[in-house]
Amino acid sequence: PEYQRISHGFEPVYDERSRILVLGSFPSVLSRANDFYTEIPEPILARFSVLPAHGIALWDVVAQCDIKGSSDASIANVEPVDIERVLEVAPIRHVVCNGGTAGRLYAKHLQDRVGLPAVVLPSTSPA
Numbered sequence: 001p002e003y004q005r006i007s008h009g010f011e012p013v014y015d016e017r018s019r020i021l022v023l024g025s026f027p028s029v030l031s032r033a034n035d036f037y038t039e040i041p042e043p044i045l046a047r048f049s050v051l052p053a054h055g056i057a058l059w060d061v062v063a064q065c066d067i068k069g070s071s072d073a074s075i076a077n078v079e080p081v082d083i084e085r086v087l088e089v090a091p092i093r094h095v096v097c098n099g100g101t102a103g104r105l106y107a108k109h110l111q112d113r114v115g116l117p118a119v120v121l122p123s124t125s126p127a
Contacts, residue, residue, distance in 0.1 A: 014057035099123025
């Protein structure tokens with residue numbers, strides 16, 4: 001695949017109860033096509049609405065970037081998300097990054113703005 005300039009495409013999941021912010025790097029081609037992180041049947045999608053009720057916010061580090069397909073390794077020319085949008089509403093106490101790329105991008109682009117270090121977990125991406 002060739003590099004394409006891509007915008008994120010969908011909204012974060014959060015509200016005033018969110019204490020833990022889980023960040024991925026950037027949505028995959030499939031997630032962008034589905035306007036959500038995975039293709040989910042409606043009854044399961046409804047479960048995502050309970051994330052804030054359990055104190056969890058969900059988003060990505062990157063708002064726009066150049067990328068080849070779904071390859072995190074190819075991410076370039078990063079424009080980070082407007083993280084203040086979440087922070088103004090949600091009293092975030094912990095940040096968790098889904099995978100090493102999300103962790104590196106968070107450290108570079110958002111950590112100073114959030115003011116919290118991240119716990120970096122193994123990626124759940126099938127890529």
